[in-house]
Amino acid sequence: MTSRLGRTTGAPRRAVRGTRLAAVTFAVALGVTACGGGSGGDGAAGGSATFTYALTGLPTSLDPADYQGDPSRNIGFELASSLFRWDTEGLPNQGCDTLANVDQLTGQLAESHETSEDGKVITVKLRDATSAAGNTLTSNDVKWTFDRLIALEVGTPNTLMQDVADYTADPIKVVDDKTFEIHLDNPGAMSLAILTWAQFRILDSTDVKKHVTDADPWGKEYLLNHSATFGPWTQEPGDFVAGDRLTLKANPNYKGERGDVTKLVFLSVPDASSRAQLVSTGNASYGTGLQYEQYAQLKDTPGVDVQTCASADRIPLVLNATDPNLGKPEVRRAISLAVDRQSIVDAVYRGFNKPSTGGLSQAYGIENTENGTYKHDVAQAKQLMAQAGVGNFPITLHISPSRPGPEAEQIAILLQSQLKEIGIDVKIQTVASATEINTIFHDGTFQALLYLEPPAVADPYYSIFLYNSSFSKLNTYGYRNPELDDLARQVGSMSPGEDRDRLVTEASEQMVENPPFIYLVDRDFVHAVREGFTNYQHAPNGEMFVYTLEQG
Incomplete structure (x- = not known):
């Protein structure tokens, strides 16, 4: 995950990484051979192909009620069976x-x-x-x-x-x-x-009810290793090794349209470098969660297509509004003005992603007004700090390489330098696991926190409501803004159109002038895939939908 964990001297580190990669490559080769096809566009003729999908990890359960982060999300969307x-x-x-x-x-x-x-x-x-x-x-x-x-x-x-x-x-x-x-x-x-x-x-x-008991009326035990859906894929219990691999085969009874992929192999490959190497060599068709340096390298790799698509995902700085200093709107606005978002993107992302420009994602297509546009103005930030009556003070910033990602440390160091200009001494506290950073956020036990906002449904209302309204369960940081709450309720009741866009623009202004989450980066969806497939359907959740892919 983060480069700070397990940092060793050069030669031993290269040897360990090489050994791990060789083992992973061998496992991939065994999996693909067992599936009767190759990865990428090298599947068997006659509309049959295998797609190998290298994930950061695999869940321990296929039950939709047991959500274990991105791997559950990746597999769940692929299983489809949605209304x-x-x-x-x-x-x-x-x-x-x-x-x-x-x-x-x-x-x-x-x-x-x-x-x-x-x-x-x-x-x-x-x-x-x-x-x-x-x-x-x-x-x-x-x-x-x-x-x-x-x-x-x-x-x-x-x-x-x-x-x-x-x-x-x-x-x-x-x-x-x-x-x-x-x-x-x-x-x-x-x-x-x-x-x-x-x-x-x-x-x-x-199917599931055949396996329920008085102690397990909802079939949780059965759904640990059975997908039991009406979608394009199926599997046997032996096709799923919890936390390690999953092989899906075409559901022979599926009546919907589908492409040429008849087997889909999900593999747990925790190391990002190994995932990138597997894609580079053609031993995997796709690798999730790569570092931006690796995406940049893969853009120049023969046989690899790096797709960059619109996304509403964003990286925010979260400030606890119950803190006596951070709870003051002038201080929060000053912090937003002190952040140089463009320099963060330039330093961290190797030509990917964009600096946040306003309270809502640029992907929604809403034009920011002058008042609804983030600015970088250290002089104005210092004036606001003085108006708030606060002197220099320290804050602890919690970060995790799991959320928003391995770039968290770089962003935190840049924020540390930028906020020092207005008298805020940032102490960086790193936590390793996704579970721990999520617990810290949900319990509200932080002063400041670097997070990730990936909307389950990419819509302005969802982005206004979920973390920033006072009536959301996920507003754990104490922010209250009655004007924003009123706008959120109105937007949530309206269908897309000019009237809704006008209210969305007003909400975005509120989020700049009296910041809830302070957004730093608007992330793209970046996919590094082997060439040889077409007909990608780019849903706003960023998933691949391998079952739609066609060869050629």
């Missing part, structure tokens, strides 16, 4: 250049939907679909899947239903085998868009 998906086919470069908005959805398992006049009931009709176990999709599968997420109190799905889209406590009502209703307390723009999130994949309840 709705992003309609990227008609967008420029299939969504790479422009994010799909919340009105640009199409059915995956859903065939059609109608909304009642008051917006509180959405009636959905299902397509004909069959799981790998041979069971036909029904409304009862949808009902059971949602009941399960609610009963197990699964975090992100329940936040999306209860706080983002305002579903009722018991939202799914079965009408008949192929028709069900979604009930909402209040209508909003996000009502269907949230269902693109991977944890809402519909499970084959007929």
Whole structure:
């Protein structure tokens, strides 16, 4: 992860890395041979190919209720079986250049939907679909899947239903085998868009219920190593080695459109250099979470395509508003003015990513006003510090190489230097694990923290609401702004259009003038993939959707 961990002298480090890479390469070769194909575009003829996907790690469970970070996300989106998906086919470069908005959805398992006049009931009709176990999709599968997420109190799905889209406590009502209703307390723009999130994949309840017990009424034990979906992939328990590898094969009963990849191998490769090398040599088709130096090198590597696509992901500086100094709006604004965002991007990202320009991501296409644009003005920052009546003071900045990434230390050192100019002494506290940095954030036990905001649903409302409104459970840092709260509620009830854009612009101004999260970097989605495949669908969550890929 971070270069500070395990730093040794040059020769032994190279030897260890070489040994590890050789072992990983050998494991990849064994996996691909067992799958009967090659990685990249070297699959067997006749519309059959294997895609090898090198991840930072693999989860220990395939259960959508057991979310274990990015690996669960990567696998979950690929399993598909969602009611709705992003309609990227008609967008420029299939969504790479422009994010799909919340009105640009199409059915995956859903065939059609109608909304009642008051917006509180959405009636959905299902397509004909069959799981790998041979069971036909029904409304009862949808009902059971949602009941399960609610009963197990699964975090992100329940936040999306209860706080983002305002579903009722018991939202799914079965009408008949192929028709069900979604009930909402209040209508909003996000009502269907949230269902693109991977944890809402519909499970084959007929299959899972064969394995439930009184002690395990929701089949958690069975779903540890069974995907049990209606999507394009299937697997046997032996295809999943918890934390190490997963092989997916084409669901023979899948009726939806799919590309040429018939086997998808996920491999755990914790070391970023090893993942990059596997892609470089063609032993992996794709590697996640590479360092930007590695992306820059791969751009010049024959046989590798480095794709850079629009993203709403951002890196913020989080300041605890319960702190007697950091809670003052003038101090927060001064800190924002003292940050030279362009210099951070120039120093850290090797030509990738952009400095944040305002309260909301540039990927949303909202033009910032003068008041809604971040500025770098140290003199004005010093004036605001004086107005706030604070002298020089120290803060502790928590960082982790797991979130936002291995560049966290570089960013922190630059912030340390820049904030020193206005009398703030930054002490950097590094924590290694994603779990620890998330716990620190959720418990609010920090003065300052470098974080990552990757929206589950890429929409301005989600980005305004999730961390920055006072009525969100994830506002753990005590920020309160009634004007921003009011704008968030209005934006959340409106569909995309000029009126909504006007309110979004006002919200962005509020987030610059009275900062909640102080955004530093707008990140792109960067994908380093082997050449030989086309028809990438660039959904705004940044996932690959290998099942759509075609050879050639």
